[in-house]
Amino acid sequence: MTPQVDASTPAPENFPLPPGRSGLPLLGETLEFLRSSRAFSERRQRQYGPVFRTHVLGSPTVFLTGPEAMQWIFAGEGKYLKNRWSPGVRRLLGARCLSLLEGEEHLERRRLLAPHFSYATMRGFVPVIESLVTRHFERWAALPGELTLWPAMRELAFEIALTLIFGQDAVDVPFLMHHFQRWTAGLFVPAPVNLPWTTFGKALASKKAMIDYLDKVVAERQARTEQPPDLLGSLLQRREDGEPPLSRETIVDELQLLLFAGHDTTVTATSNLVLLLARHPEVLQRGREAVAHLEGPLTLDGLRATPYLVQLLHEGMRVIPPIGGAFRVTTRDVVYNGYRIPQGWAVPVSIRTAHAGSSWPEPDRFDPDRFSPERAEQRKQGAFIPFGGGPRICLGQHFAMVEMSVMLALLLKHYTWELVPGQDLSYILVPFPKPRSGIQLRFRRLG
Template identity: 50%
Template sequence: MSTPPPTQELSRLPLPPGSEGYPLLGETLSFLRAPREFVRERQLRHGNVFRTSLFGSPTVYMVGSEGARWVFAGENKYLNVRWSAGTQAVLPTRSLMGLTGEAHQSRRRLLVPHFTPTSVREAVPRIQAIALRHLARWAERPGPLTVHSAMGSLVFEVALSLILSDAQVDTERASHLFKTWTKGLFTLVRWDVPFTTHGRSLAAKRELLSLLDSLVAERTQRAEQPQDILGSLLAVRDEEGRPLSREAVLDETLLQLLAGHDTTMNALVNMVYLLAQHPEVRDRCREEQRGASLEEPLTLESLRALPYLHQFIQEALRLHPPAGSVSRVTTQDVEFGGYRIPQGWSVMLGISGTQRMEPWTEPERFDPDRMSAERAEQRRQPHCHIPFGGGARVCIGQHFALAEIGIILSLLLRGYRFELVPGQDLEFTSIPFPHPRSGVVVEFSRR
């Protein structure tokens, strides 16, 4: 891993190769149009570290395990989290996503108890019940099913149950507002007017916060809080006995909905696509569960007894990670790979590109067997399989997400048939999260 050289030596180092594109726009439009191709073309021309300009900021983009190691080790030292101006405008900024340093670590400590193995184990029956209800509804509806939309509703209800537990919420209305809000996470036009994506996103965010505010008002009247995320946020006190501000509680609740929804939902959509594209893998996953029924209660132990399903999930997360990259900002002039990166520049680490490089053999090929215990030497090499990020900001809910994915896929494979409808656009889009453009349209029915 690169280490900072003395200041006088650092000033003599070159910037990474590349181009900053047009004034103001930089190369943002080219990146948004085809992110994967954008990175590949520059990687071939410049190597695994190159300079560009994205979302109004000079940016160093890097791929590879060494870059991942450097980024994850630099948190709160020479790097901090950064979001584009458009994204930051619609994000809940007083949440874990916007906090840094000790404030970030303190908030993580507050949330960790909801993602322990014990908490995940207790949530399994609830997730199974929600999934069974949605899957049955999918099979009853006429015509083809768009998995992206249907899976979004399922995962949204799971997230609500973890965060708000017994709260009475108009799930359909909340889900619609949530989808409208998240469409504004990656937009260039930041006009807060009704006819723009950004304006609609901000309006949906305001309505969601108003909905959550009414729930918080009701909760604060209770003598005891339920054991859910909102309950923890309301119960916590600082060293002087002060609670979190109302705004921080609302922002964190909204963020946890986002964190518990979008990445998990898109991961599941991509996995359904891969199962449909590779019937031999789908059949092998089913064979592993031979004799199991939909009514049979699932547990963490029964999920662990499905090694091939686990291999499939890990390989799908390698080939199509839920988030294609992570973004940081330098807090001082730094060096990486023999190049100088000035203070205030963005640093983007390509998760997808990193997971499609050495030490993986034939990294573009989908092969769940590469995740088997017999071939674990590749998977165990540091920073080559990082679908949930790493370092101080590694995804706090990764084990919950893996359990949720395992439950939904297990039930799907046990009880239902799904075949891709011909003629749809299965090319991957990467913004805001990687998934096939069509949303994966299938003929769906009971087995």
């Protein structure tokens, strides 16, 4: 069926609501949804078809499934849909950061930030990332015992993000990491209760500690006559079009968002890929062969000349998308495929469902050849969306791909890893898909 985008004629009230049910009073069908959003959606698709209504996370919600539906959602930003964050996340993110901006203000901020995240800017970061990654991997390989990958990867990704933002400036990494961990722990709690001993209360206290610290760093930078070529430098630059510079509060909010948005996402993608490779030795071997031609320090050109790295990263994020989905809310009554979606209803961007849908034969199989250049034509737009889409597509996608390609190339070239037997590798899905054991490895240098 072709999606019906035009909501002007006939009037939306002439169309029925999508099929579905609201579940229990207040709770709706939230518990089943939280257990597994994919199973939840698949069951209802079988019962009701690709568009259905429900009530989850405190809101009447319409699920739209299939690649065309994802395209319709991305095209609706600012027209009939807007971003929706939970009240807890809104309080923990700074009010002036990109994710909470809408309309023209959102586009304007993206224009300001975008040059720093272009593929070309990443060229200069490759050596910096390589040296940080090598330092951490060598430390992991020298551990006498086993490595728990998840916390180790969190430390590494945090240092990389700090380097992207602050360049060569010295910042107190342990202090920031401590408060960052407590802050992010509060972002997805089911009940955001602000008391000193609750996770959310501690997160708010750590938000303040981080803001005070970042504020001093930004003030010190503002006092300099010349800015280094890092992200903070570009946020501080006067804008060419005569617009006033961003306020210090706005810059601090933005820095905190970037630390958050760029951290657990890359940790999740790389850690899960390490696990997938440990379980698929034949794919690991092909990966090793693919990087064999890379000599000396890594370069962006060398990485680009190794397309299998991208295939591995893409297939890893298809099978286990780091972000399972996001929420939008309708800003007016709108019609999709013959059904009315009333104003104020939630509409999920179901990334996990898109990656497991009928566009992908045997969706649970890890097969990087799905992303081979020869099969490019078979891939449908909207079926692979780890970075979202439309005006809110991930700002850091190129940075993430370069960062993860460097890690992956070094892992494949120089290291070997085995899973410690007997660990619990079943997944916790919220907020990020993570095996319960944190992935315990015997990690060694090759050769």
